Amino acid sequence: MRLHWKYAVSRFLKIALLSITTTTFLLLVGCGGASSTSESLTDTNADTQEHSPDTNTENTKPEPATEEVADAGTDEPATEEVADAGTDDPAIVETTYQIAGTYCSCGLTSEKASSINRDTEGLDYLDGVLVRISWADLNPQIGIYDWSYIDEQIEYAEARGLHITLAVMNGPYAPKWLADEGATFIDYVIRNDSRSLPLPWDDVYLSYYKEFIAALGEQYKDSNTIALIHMTNATTNGFEMQYNFSTETEAEFQSAGYSETVLIDSWKSVIDAFATAFPSTPIDIEVHPVFFSDEVPNKVVDYGLKTYGKRFGVFAAWWSEHNALNVYTGAYALIQRAVQESFASLQMVGAVINDIGSSSLTIDELTAALELAISNGVYYIEIWNADLINSDLDTLILEHDIIVEDFKASSAE
Numbered sequence: 001m002r003l004h005w006k007y008a009v010s011r012f013l014k015i016a017l018l019s020i021t022t023t024t025f026l027l028l029v030g031c032g033g034a035s036s037t038s039e040s041l042t043d044t045n046a047d048t049q050e051h052s053p054d055t056n057t058e059n060t061k062p063e064p065a066t067e068e069v070a071d072a073g074t075d076e077p078a079t080e081e082v083a084d085a086g087t088d089d090p091a092i093v094e095t096t097y098q099i100a101g102t103y104c105s106c107g108l109t110s111e112k113a114s115s116i117n118r119d120t121e122g123l124d125y126l127d128g129v130l131v132r133i134s135w136a137d138l139n140p141q142i143g144i145y146d147w148s149y150i151d152e153q154i155e156y157a158e159a160r161g162l163h164i165t166l167a168v169m170n171g172p173y174a175p176k177w178l179a180d181e182g183a184t185f186i187d188y189v190i191r192n193d194s195r196s197l198p199l200p201w202d203d204v205y206l207s208y209y210k211e212f213i214a215a216l217g218e219q220y221k222d223s224n225t226i227a228l229i230h231m232t233n234a235t236t237n238g239f240e241m242q243y244n245f246s247t248e249t250e251a252e253f254q255s256a257g258y259s260e261t262v263l264i265d266s267w268k269s270v271i272d273a274f275a276t277a278f279p280s281t282p283i284d285i286e287v288h289p290v291f292f293s294d295e296v297p298n299k300v301v302d303y304g305l306k307t308y309g310k311r312f313g314v315f316a317a318w319w320s321e322h323n324a325l326n327v328y329t330g331a332y333a334l335i336q337r338a339v340q341e342s343f344a345s346l347q348m349v350g351a352v353i354n355d356i357g358s359s360s361l362t363i364d365e366l367t368a369a370l371e372l373a374i375s376n377g378v379y380y381i382e383i384w385n386a387d388l389i390n391s392d393l394d395t396l397i398l399e400h401d402i403i404v405e406d407f408k409a410s411s412a413e
Contacts, residue, residue, distance in 0.1 A: 094309050094310050097282040097310055097311060097313070097342065097343050099228065099282070099313070099343050099344075099345050099379065099380035100379035100380055100404050100407055100408050100411075101127030101128060101163075101379070101380060101404060101408075102125055102126060102127055102381065102383065102388075102397070102400070102401050102404060103126070103127060103128045103129060103130055103163075103165060103380070103381070103382045103383070104120050104123070104126055104128075104129050104130070104382070104383060104384075104385050104388050105129060105130030105131070105132065105347075105382055105384075105385070106119060106120060106129065106385040107385075108132050108133070108134070108169065109131055109132065109133045109149055109152075109153055110133075110134070110137065110149075111137070114152070114153065114156065115129055115130065115131040115132060115133075115153060116129050116131070116153055116156040116157060116160070116162070117385075119385055119389050120385055120388055120389065121160065123388055123389070125397075125398065125401045126162065126388070127162065127163060128157070128162045128163035128164060128165060128227065129153075129157065129162055129163075129164060129165070130164075130165045130167065130230075130347075130382055131150075131153045131157075131164050131165065131166055131167070132167045132168075132169050132239065133149045133150060133153075133166075133167075133168060133169065134168075134169045134173040135168050135169060135170055135173050135174050135175060135209075135212065135238075136173055136174060136175040136176070137149055137173075138150070138168065138212070138216075139175055139212050140175065141175075141177065142177060142181070142208070145212070145215055145216075145219075147219055150166070150219075150220065154223065154225045154226070157225050158225055162225075163225060163226075163227040163228075164225050164226050164227065165226075165227065165228040165229070165230060165382075166220075166226050166228070166229050166230070167229070167230040167232060167239060168212075168216070168232055169232065169238040169239060170197075170209070170232040170233055170234050170235065170238040170239075171195075171197040171198075171232075171233075171234050171235045171236060171237060171238030171239075172195040172196065172197050172236075172237070172238055173238045174197060174198050174205070174209075174234060174238075175208075178198055178204065178205055178208060179198075181204055181208065182204045183198045183199075183202050183204040183205040183208070184198065184199045184202050184204075184205075184256065185197060185198050185199070186199060186249065186252060186253055186256060187249075188236070188244075188245055188246070188249045189246065189249075190236060190237075190244055197234045197235070197236070197238070198234045199234065199253075199256055199257070199258075200233050200234040200235070200262075200263060200266040200267075201257065201258075201262040201263065201265065201266045205234060206266065206269055206270075209234075209270070209273070210269065210270075210273040213270075213273040213274055213277050214273065214276070214277050216277060217274075217276070217277025217278050218277070220278075221277060221278050221279065221280070221281065226281065227281075227282070228281070228282050228283070228284065228313075228345070229274060229278060229281055229282070229283045229284070230284060230285075230286060230315055231270060231271060231274045231283055231284065231285050232270075232286075233266060233267060233270050234266075239286065239317065240286045240288050240317050240318075241285070241286050241287055241288040241290060241296070241297060241300075242288035242289065242290060243290060243291065250291070260290070260293070260295050260296055260299075263290065263296055264295075264296055264299045264300055264303075267285070267296070267300040267303075268300070268303050271283070271285065271300070271303070271304050271307075271308070271312070272307075275307075275308050275311070275312070281311075282311055282312075282313060282343065283308070283311060283312060283313070284312065284313035284314060284315040284343070284345055285300060285301065285304060285312075285313075285314065285315060286315045286316070286317050287300075287301065287314055287315070287316060287331040287334050287335075288317075288318065288328070288331060289328065289330065289331065294330030294331070297330070297331060297334060298330070298334070301314055301334050301337070301338070305337075305338070305341050305342060309341075309342065310341070310342045310343070311342070312342055313338055313342050313343040313344060313345055314334050314335055314337070314338035314342075314343075314344050314345075315344070315345045315346070315347070316328070316331060316332070316335050316344070316345075316346050316347065317347040317349075317382075318331070318347075318349045319346040319347055319348055319349055319369055319373070319381070320348070320349045320350075320361065320365060320368075320369045321365065321368040321369055321371075321372045322365070323349060324372060335376065335378065336376060339376055339377045339378060343380070344376075344378045344380070345378070345380040345381075345382070346373055346378055346380065346381045346382065347381070347382035348361065348366065348369060348381070348382065348383050348384055348387070349361070349369075350384070351384035351386045351387045352366055352386075352387050352390060352392075352393060363392070363393070363396070366387065366393070366396065367396055370396070370400045374400070374403055379403075379404050379407050379408075381400075383397065
């Protein structure tokens with residue numbers, strides 16, 4: 001097992017650690033789909049949620065481990081009371097949610113596949129898994145919910161001592177019965193695949209989505225295994241903020257009523273729904289330019305931080321040094337802001353070994369991406385499962401994980 005020699009690896013990469021007063025840790029490393037290539041050819045991991053690299057040829061759900069494991073949950077965040085000079089009432093210091101750890105996303109959970117698979121069972125340093133599940137699978141009929149998908153993933157995670165980051169796949173994964181209820185959909189083609197998504201500002205869509213989110217919260221708001229939620233909306237791949245449309249589809253989107261204001265209002269409504277449904281669970285939002293503009297992510301993040309404070313984080317599913325410094329500079333600035341005000345989370349834009357047809361990162365590029373994350377004080381990174389099980393990357397990933405573990409230990413003191 002890799003963990004047995006983990007702490008024998010050289011610690012020369014150790015950097016100065018951040019000092020945090022009150023900390024709730026979310027321990028995850030994930031690997032999942034990233035954004036489309038319409039805005040940049042360097043954003044390589046586009047629209048791949050359902051095609052994440054997975055070397056498990058059986059592609060079947062794992063049997064839960066039978067051995068007893070330590071409780072993977074974390075205590076619910078608590079407020080810290082501090083004496084306030086000059087008043088009788090104590091001042092409330094807002095809890096800090098500092099995400100740290102190595103997480104993996106190994107594909108979309110479905111009837112036949114599991115995000116938590118056999119490939120990564122031997123990775124003792126793994127802190128958690130990004131679990132993505134289709135809204136349509138969870139809500140097959142109006143008012144009918146199938147929680148078995150999430151329950152099963154929680155069972156697998158708890159048997160392995162892991163946490164879960166949960167993402168409900170939206171957009172093309174929204175239930176088609178919404179159209180029968182009057183929601184307006186728009187058709188589009190991505191990677192030669194014909195899809196459709198509900199207009200994100202459509203009142204019918206928002207009403208049913210918020211109803212679903214409320215039901216989701218009733219079911220899982222007290223779960224200690226679900227450590228973080230990536231909030232989603234009706235977007236091209238149902239996971240990230242951007243839209244990857246042809247010129248003709250973009251014009252149709254505009255004609256159907258698109259404006260930055262209505263999209264921003266839609267995101268605010270979704271954020272409010274998740275924050276209400278999960279009052280003590282950290283929530284974050286993926287940031288991308290929308291039609292080459294940073295206005296939507298800037299306004300949405302500003303709203304989230306001002307309204308929900310340290311419980312609201314910023315997530316980048318396009319992470320590489322090149323993208324941060326040259327392509328998504330506005331989104332990168334939001335990541336840096338989130339580090340200062342709340343928390344940030346990252347996902348590699350691609351894998352060093354990538355069998356789904358997307359461009360791959362080189363080992364040097366993966367190294368640079370990890371180093372840039374640490375230099376910015378971001379200790380939560382989702383790495384593709386193909387890289388996590390690649391023995392050529394053992395030393396690199398373990399050296400990074402040592403820094404993460406040192407950070408967690410120092411912050412807990």
